[in-house]
Amino acid sequence: MKMIEIHNHLNKIWGEIFELNEVLREKLRPLGFKVEPVEEVFNAYIFLEGEWREMLYPHPAFEIKPQGELGATIQSFYFVFAVPKEKITREFIVEFIKKFPQSYIYGTENFLEDIYNHNFPRNLDEVYEKIEKSQEKVFQLEVEAEDSQDIENKLFEFIGLAKKYKILEI
Template sequence: MNLLEVHNHLNKIWGEIFRMNEELKEKLLPMGFKVEPVEEVFNAYIYLEGEWREMIYPHPAFEIKPQGEVGATIQSFYFVFGIPKEKITKEFTFEFLKMFPRSYIYGSENFLEDIYNHDNPKSPDEVYRLIKESQEEILQFEVEEKEASEIEEKLFDFIRLAKEYNVLEI
């Protein structure tokens, strides 16, 4: 393990999250969102080498109210929004999967069982069927990218899509 590489990578992800937090406060307020300060998130999970693994160590993230979070793990930058199941349509699901191939869909209660995982993709029809059959009331739609600039761009694409299908509480 190269400690300098680990140090530099952690500085990169924390620095980018602090930068994005400041920029998004300004950009998202007129759209009806409130951006909370960066926090240390503990006891999250990361998908590595084909399985979800607990992260006992903290990673940086901030809430986008209502319903969202932006953060970074050692693997990627991400955003995730919790959407009530009754608001999720087939059309929204299909568009989400088409627009965001590096994504996950999972429940808020049983979050270690993926409905959709980009490492093991399912057809949009299968994903929508699993959403409708799920006992979950809230489903998490998560998108990840390697770079902060990419996730920021995708966040605005997601917000446009979410507004079009009226899945957010704004």
């Protein structure tokens, strides 16, 4: 492990998150969202080598109100939105997973148990059935991307999908 590579990678993700925060603050306001400042997020988990692992170190992220967060870990850029169970339909899940194959779906209470995990994908009917039978009241829909431009593009695709299915409170 070379310290300079770690240093450069951390500077890259923090720098890009600060830039993305400024850009999205302007682009999302007309759509009814409020973008909060970048913060250090603690007590998060990252999916590495086949399992969720606790991150004792902070990573950069910011809230996209209502219901969302966008950030970066050492692994990828991501956004995640909390969606009430009653707003999730089979049609939405099918379109979400097809549009965002690099995604996760998990509950807010038992967040380490995946309903959908792109590393070990389930078929779409099984995903919806697990949501339907779950005791969770709210689900997290998380999408990953390689870089900040890709996550910005995917965010706007997600917002379009969310509006189509009326799953966000905007």
